[in-house]
Amino acid sequence: MDFSKVPLQTVERLSRYRRVLADLQEDGVESVFSHRLAELMGVTPAQVRRDLSIFGSFGNVARGYDVVELHGTIGRLLGTDKLQTLAMIGLGNLGRTLLTYRGFQERGFHIGPVFDRDSEKIGKVYAGRRCYSIDDLETVLPDFKCKMAILACGSSGLDAIVARLADLGIRSILNFVPCRVIPPQGVFIENVDLSAKLEKLSFLSKA
Amino acid sequence: MDFSKVPLQTVERLSRYRRVLADLQEDGVESVFSHRLAELMGVTPAQVRRDLSIFGSFGNVARGYDVVELHGTIGRLLGTDKLQTLAMIGLGNLGRTLLTYRGFQERGFHIGPVFDRDSEKIGKVYAGRRCYSIDDLETVLPDFKCKMAILACGSSGLDAIVARLADLGIRSILNFVPCRVIPPQGVFIENVDLSAKLEKLSFLSKA
């Protein structure tokens, strides 16, 4: 599997395919044609076939795609067939909300250690997770074997935190802090900027 | 201004330009070249010039772009130069977190009326905002003159809620519910799917 020639947009659709397939599986549907899958996804059938064919030939002319099999295959591709433990930095309003969100668990993610710099929070347990001092990152994090992290902290000194996470083996980061963070070599950062989304909507709705 | 020929990616960058320009303004910088702006944005200088030139000629060969002027121009383009009031559906963990988030206010957005179906919450006031019954949407919402809404509720009956919002003049929606919602004619929906983002990161970090 040559990752470099998978279109980024296709990657973003993969998780949606999986979600749609999970629903079909729940409904007892055994197999599905690109046509129907496209309809459920809101894309063209050609797009579906193209997306899937990048990873192999899973379809069958007579029956289409096997729902259970394809669901499993996409899960393995995404790496979400096994539970992954994430680290989180910042246990403020957002951090606490994310901690109690069940949607992550359902899709193979689990927030493990949480780090903050506020002494009020350090040592306490929230939603079953212990809050550690950000100063203890190097001693605590390795025990959890995390490959991914969530940033839900303040913006000051963010680059330093990212560098430390990278040194500790974190390969990818979901960042809620609305400021530019330059990814260290080999680290992927996905930014979630809600205000930017609202601004985009504001622009579009003027059209 | 012909909106149809503005690349979507450019729209998404507009809010980031504005943020960068706000920082420059704060630092007392009067004008800036595409080069420097590109550096701060993490894109190429050609991209910056192309993006801005779509909306007009704001630059000056000798001084580059006027920081204050461009900041204002982008604000007007995005429609965030005036405060906009949003409606929100769902006052759960996420809804409450968003209500208290200061970042929205800072960028010209204000959550006004909040609707829920839980009688425990209806009538109460959270962070200065009254929670109304979702059944009273038609009577309450018009008073607030909202053009945008946030969905932070459960997934059942979502299409019906979206249809009602559309009928009441909502033009665009920020949706946190992880299921496909088909936008009614003339309504824009931006989906925020955090699990999908994590799955994307999981895939990329296997490369």
Add this chain to the structure above:
DNA sequence: GTGTGACTGTGAATGTATTAACAGTAGATT
């Protein structure tokens, strides 16, 4: 004034993503 250097705005070139179109195939039908 004339020359120099550095910039913007943009046409042309390239790169990336989507859609159209069809060859090849397998089951169903006569």
Add this chain to the structure above:
DNA sequence: AATCTACTGTTAATACATTCACAGTCACAC
């Protein structure tokens, strides 16, 4: 067994986005 139908996987065509590269412009030096 020959024909028909409807599908997948893929090649070719199109659309969309970014980058290159340069003509035209302005400020400044001499």
